[in-house]
Amino acid sequence: MIKLALKDLKLFFKDKRSVLVTFAIPIALITLFAFAFGGAGKSGGSSKIKMQLSDLDSTTASYETTKIFDSLKSILVLVTPLEQALENIKKGKQSCVLIIHKGFSDSLSSGKGLPLELQYDEAKEIEVGLLQQSLISTVASLPFSIGDPKTSMANRFNNMVKDAPPGLQKDIQNSSDGLFDLLSEGFAQDSSVPQKTQKNIASDFLGGDIKMTKLIAAGDDNKVGLVQAVAGTAVMMLLFSVVGIGMGLLDEKQEGTLKRLLYTPMNPISILFGKMIAANIISIFQLLIMFLFANLVFGLDIFSHLGGLLIMILATSFACSAFGVLLASFARSRQQVQGLSTLIILVMSAIGGSMMPIFFMPAFMQKLAIMSVNYWSIQGFFDIFWRSLSFTDSTFLFRVLVLMLIGLTLNTLAVVMFKKNILNLN
Amino acid sequence: MIGIKDLKKSYGRHEALKGISFSIKEGEFYGLLGPNGAGKTTAISIMSSILKPDSGEVLINGNNIYSNPGETKKIIGVVPQEIALYNELSANENLMFWGGMYSVPERELKDRKNELLDLFGLTDRKNDKVANYSGGMKRRINIAAALLHRPRVLFMDEPTVGIDPQSRNLIFEVTEKLHHDGMTIIYTTHYMEEAERLCNRIGIIDKGQIIAEGTLEELKKNSPAKETIVVTFNNLDDQVAQRLFSSRKNSKRSGNTIYFYTSDLKKDLPPVITQCQEAGAEINQIEFQKVNLETIFLSLTGKQLRD
Numbered sequence: 001m002i003k004l005a006l007k008d009l010k011l012f013f014k015d016k017r018s019v020l021v022t023f024a025i026p027i028a029l030i031t032l033f034a035f036a037f038g039g040a041g042k043s044g045g046s047s048k049i050k051m052q053l054s055d056l057d058s059t060t061a062s063y064e065t066t067k068i069f070d071s072l073k074s075i076l077v078l079v080t081p082l083e084q085a086l087e088n089i090k091k092g093k094q095s096c097v098l099i100i101h102k103g104f105s106d107s108l109s110s111g112k113g114l115p116l117e118l119q120y121d122e123a124k125e126i127e128v129g130l131l132q133q134s135l136i137s138t139v140a141s142l143p144f145s146i147g148d149p150k151t152s153m154a155n156r157f158n159n160m161v162k163d164a165p166p167g168l169q170k171d172i173q174n175s176s177d178g179l180f181d182l183l184s185e186g187f188a189q190d191s192s193v194p195q196k197t198q199k200n201i202a203s204d205f206l207g208g209d210i211k212m213t214k215l216i217a218a219g220d221d222n223k224v225g226l227v228q229a230v231a232g233t234a235v236m237m238l239l240f241s242v243v244g245i246g247m248g249l250l251d252e253k254q255e256g257t258l259k260r261l262l263y264t265p266m267n268p269i270s271i272l273f274g275k276m277i278a279a280n281i282i283s284i285f286q287l288l289i290m291f292l293f294a295n296l297v298f299g300l301d302i303f304s305h306l307g308g309l310l311i312m313i314l315a316t317s318f319a320c321s322a323f324g325v326l327l328a329s330f331a332r333s334r335q336q337v338q339g340l341s342t343l344i345i346l347v348m349s350a351i352g353g354s355m356m357p358i359f360f361m362p363a364f365m366q367k368l369a370i371m372s373v374n375y376w377s378i379q380g381f382f383d384i385f386w387r388s389l390s391f392t393d394s395t396f397l398f399r400v401l402v403l404m405l406i407g408l409t410l411n412t413l414a415v416v417m418f419k420k421n422i423l424n425l426n
Numbered sequence: 427m428i429g430i431k432d433l434k435k436s437y438g439r440h441e442a443l444k445g446i447s448f449s450i451k452e453g454e455f456y457g458l459l460g461p462n463g464a465g466k467t468t469a470i471s472i473m474s475s476i477l478k479p480d481s482g483e484v485l486i487n488g489n490n491i492y493s494n495p496g497e498t499k500k501i502i503g504v505v506p507q508e509i510a511l512y513n514e515l516s517a518n519e520n521l522m523f524w525g526g527m528y529s530v531p532e533r534e535l536k537d538r539k540n541e542l543l544d545l546f547g548l549t550d551r552k553n554d555k556v557a558n559y560s561g562g563m564k565r566r567i568n569i570a571a572a573l574l575h576r577p578r579v580l581f582m583d584e585p586t587v588g589i590d591p592q593s594r595n596l597i598f599e600v601t602e603k604l605h606h607d608g609m610t611i612i613y614t615t616h617y618m619e620e621a622e623r624l625c626n627r628i629g630i631i632d633k634g635q636i637i638a639e640g641t642l643e644e645l646k647k648n649s650p651a652k653e654t655i656v657v658t659f660n661n662l663d664d665q666v667a668q669r670l671f672s673s674r675k676n677s678k679r680s681g682n683t684i685y686f687y688t689s690d691l692k693k694d695l696p697p698v699i700t701q702c703q704e705a706g707a708e709i710n711q712i713e714f715q716k717v718n719l720e721t722i723f724l725s726l727t728g729k730q731l732r733d
Contacts, residue, residue, distance in 0.1 A: 256510035260571075262476040263506075264527040265499040 016339060048363070049131045051075050052089075052097040054082035057115075061105035064146040069098070074134045086119065089215050091395040092379060092387055095124035095359065096131065098210070108146070114139060117211040123224040123386050127359040135210055224386060226298050231381035232354035234290040235316060235374045236345065238283055242324030243341040245279040249328045249422055250337065258422065272325065272418045276411060279321035287313045300385065308384040308391035315403035316377040322410035323373060329417035348372040353379075376402045427452040427579065427610050428473070433482035435468055435634075442468040444634040445482070450612060450627075452578075455605045457625030458614040459719060465634040466614035467507060470583045473612070474504045486579060500528065503577030507584045509564045510571075513557035517548055517567050520556060521574060528575035535574060542570040545600055562593025569597060579610045586620065598623065618719035628719070632727050642719070649722040650676060655686040655698050656713040669705040674698070678728045682710075687725055 053069065055062045070077040080088065085097035101115035108114060116139060120128040249272070252258035261271050291309060294300040302309055327344070331337040349355055351365055352374025358366050369375040380399040383389040389396045428450040435443040443465045450456045458466050471477035473484055475491040475498060484491045491498045511520050521542065525535040543549045546566040556564060569585055582601070586594045601624060605611055615621055621628050622642055630638040630645070638645055659666075662682045671677060676687045688694040691714060702709055715721055 255513075256506055256508035257512060259476065259508075260504070260506055260510035260524070261527065263474050263499065263502075263504040264524075265496045265529070266527060267496075 016335070048074060048076035049127060049134075050078060050094060051131055052078045052080040052085040052094050053100070054080060054085050054097055055100045056082065056102050057100045057104035059105035061108050061146055062100045065100060065104070065142060068138060068142070068145055069135070072134060072138060075131065086215060089119065089121050090387055091389065091393075092121070092123075092382060093395075096120035096128050096215075098135070108142060111143075113209060114142070115211075116209075117213055119213045119215040121387075122214045123227075123382065124357075124359055125224075126357070132210065132212065139210060226294065226300055227382055227385045228353075228357060228378075230290065230294040230298075230300060231378045231385075232349075232374070234287055235320070235352075235377045236349040236354040237290075238286055238316065238320045239323060239345045239348070239373070240341070241286060242279050242283055242321045243327055243337065243345070244324075245282055245321070246275065246324035246326075246328030247334055247337050248278075249275055249325070249418075250331065250334050253422060254334070262423070268423055269415060269418070272329070272415060272422075275328075276321060276325050276414075279324055280317050283317035283321045284313055287317060305384045305388075308389070308396060309381075311391050311400055312377065312380040312384060312396075312403075315380070315400045315407075316373070318407035319373045319377070319403040319410070322407040322414060326410045326414040326417065329414045329422055332421060349374050351375075352377075373403065373406055376406070427454070427487060428612070429483070429485040430469075430473070431483040431485075433469065433472060433484065434480045435465075435472060435477070436480055441634050443472075443479070443482075446631070446634070446636050447482075448629050448636060448639060450610060452610055453605075453608050455611045455613065455624055455626045457621040457628040458612065458631055459616065459618065459621045459628050459723070460614075460631035461616050464616075464631045466616075466631060467583055468634075469631070470504070470581050470612070470614060474502060474581055475499065500575070501577055502579045502581065503572035503575065505569050505572045505580070505582040505585045507587065509561075509568045511556050511564065511567060514555060516553045516555055517543065517559070517570075518552045520567060521571060524571040525574035530575050538574050538576070542573055545603075546570050547596060560590070560593075562589040565589050565593055566596065569600070573604070577609070579612070580604065582611060582613045584614055584616070586615070586617070618723070621719055630719075630723060630726065632723075637726050638722065645719070645722050646717050649717060650687055650725050652687065652689040652717055653691045654715040654717070654721050654724075655688060655691065655695060656683060656715055657686065657698065657702060657709060658683045658711040658713075659702075660708040660710045662707060666705050666707045670701060670707065673701050673705075678724055680724070680728070685721070685724055687721075 051069070053066055055066060066077065066079065069075055078094070080094075080097065082097070082099060085094065088094040089097060097119050099117045099119065101117060103115050106112075118128070118132065118135070249258070252261070252271075258271065262268055291300065291302050291313075295302045324341075327337055327341050331340060349372075351361070351369050352358070352372030353369060354374045358369050358375065361369070376399050380396060380403070383393070383396045383399065384391075391397075430449065431447050432445045433443050433447070434441070434445050446465070446469065448456075458469060460466050468477065472479045472482075473486070473491070475484075475495040478492070486498050487501060489498055512523070515523065518539070521539040522535060525539060530538065540549070543552050546569070548563060548566060548570075551559070551563065556567060559567070565585065569582070572580065572582075585601075586597055589597075598620070601611065601613070605624075611624075613620070613624060625642075627641055628639070628645060629636045638648070640648065659682050662679075662684070667679050667684065670684060671679070674686055678685045678687075686694070686698050699709070699712070
């Protein structure tokens with residue numbers, strides 16, 4: 001029995017693919033998810049959330065407020081003109097903009113509600129939610145930071161009770177003055193209560209509302225989760241299937257049909273081009289069927305965006321099939337391709353947004369995302385279904401161009417590797 | 427029709443071909459006979475231009491195959507040693523595909539395909555997947571796929587390996603018919619019976635070198651072996667074998683067997699037996715062989731074709 005077990009262990013460790021699937025792939029995925037969910041890295045892995053800020057008030061108070069937001073550890077403030085900021089959101093480059101409307105300074109001193117508005121892309125609701133949490137407490141404490149808290153609280157309270165009978169208003173004002181003193185002066189210098197707690201209580205009293213406005217919101221048909229699920233899964237599964245098609249090259253080599261093809265008068269490179277064409281056609285059909293399925297079963301509106309969808313399907317198919325053919329040209333055996341492809345596809349899918357939205361990930365991983373086919377393709381599908389960009393829009397066309405360049409580069413590499421590895425019969 | 431000059435090819439340190447030269451006339455049936463690993467497949471691969479030699483030249487129909495491989499490939503057909511077909515496709519589909527690779531016009535291809543299916547006795551099974559064929563049927567389709575474009579030169583690399591006698595006979599008959607119709611055929615094999623039956627001329631190849639060449643009659647005539655006394659011993663040790671070799675130069679050893687070549691069997695048999703007894707060897711069996719390719723090969727290399 002021990003001998004049998006030892007034999008199995010020996011066979012297992014000789015099979016590089018099994019070793020790869022058992023150890024390397026889980027380790028790679030654990031690492032990726034740990035970074036993505038903030039469990040790794042020196043500072044806990046969390047990264048700053050980017051927030052555009054448009055200051056329409058342009059006062060000392062609004063300038064000071066901007067500085068306070070910028071000093072927050074969790075937020076990276078990008079001061080941007082409003083028009084540009086809104087364009088950035090519409091094109092998916094940024095998730096939100098905090099607008100400091102005109103009258104901010106006056107409202108701060110008079111204790112009125114602050115004219116702050118956060119406009120955002122609903123597709124990034126989770127990211128914006130985290131941002132909102134950070135902003136609310138900061139906004140509430142603004143009077144303590146750049147204004148007169150006692151006046152602010154008093155004015156706010158007066159505004160709240162302004163409809164009460166005048167006599168009652170005066171009684172309330174008299175009895176609340178002490179409370180405002182207490183709150184603003186720090187609980188009568190009671191050193192047992194930390195300054196932060198005092199500030200928090202006052203902040204809660206003052207409140208910290210920010211108007212939330214969805215700049216891009218879910219239409220009737222194209223829910224963000226659905227677009228994420230369809231696009232993310234479709235691209236990941238496409239990568240797996242094109243690798244299978246690419247592996248046909250290795251099967252042909254192993255079964256002797258490749259050699260037989262070389263006996264024919266056709267140019268040897270045509271063999272590779274034939275595989276590329278087949279992989280492209282199957283990829284296009286696969287994506288079409290997946291989106292058609294999403295339309296029929298989940299109601300994803302594909303027909304209003306047919307032009308963009310077809311262009312993105314073509315570009316995605318071109319890039320993905322080139323990846324599959326390259327991998328097959330690169331490897332020397334089917335087993336090698338299977339191990340390598342599983343690792344690469346899972347990593348690309350994880351960082352590229354197939355498994356989870358990329359804003360979950362830390363900044364450095366979001367930068368890495370652009371290395372994956374998944375990222376460009378998924379963002380392209382979001383452009384179509386979520387941001388409703390036209391297929392002539394420069395942002396959309398840029399993603400198409402990147403996918404085409406990826407495809408072209410991988411295909412060129414595939415030709416080189418095919419000549420070196422597959423055609424080499426020596 | 428085909429001229430091979432000083433062809434050399436090495437795989438790393440292993441010299442697969444050590445400078446072979448021969449020529450084949452149009453319409454000739456040339457056999458390349460040798461054991462496994464002799465260099466036959468390497469020679470075929472180079473002649474069909476899918477493998478580049480380290481040095482040497484291959485001329486087919488007067489053209490260097492590497493100067494214009496596309497044109498040369500149009501007139502040659504290759505039957506590979508392995509069954510190189512798409513198992514999930516039917517015989518019909520396979521033949522249409524491989525004919526298409528030679529740009530045979532579709533209507534002509536259909537006629538040719540049907541003709542070949544008929545010739546190889548596979549018309550009834552033409553729509554079955556190749557995966558469901560017997561080994562012999564696969565071999566037959568493997569050959570048919572090389573004939574669709576009516577090549578003038580046909581390379582056949584061990585086309586009968588591992589098949590049933592019925593399929594083998596059919597392949598022989600078809601091959602003979604092709605030759606009769608004027609096709610130039612280069613046929614590699616390690617079965618001497620095939621070479622003896624089919625080939626006009628035979629090149630014997632071993633360790634990357636052509637060690638003898640000619641018609642069967644020429645090979646027999648020039649061979650040191652005329653007839654062979656095959657003596658098998660019980661436990662032939664090296665010292666005894668050495669004593670026997672010193673008394674009879676024209677002999678080869680293979681395991682417990684010694685082959686004594688003779689031009690006069692009746693005259694030489696008694697002294698051979700006497701010498702064996704005197705050397706202390708215990709004879710187990712004595713056979714007599716007339717000269718054939720096997721004995722010629724043995725006399726030239728000291729080993730059997732199937733070693």
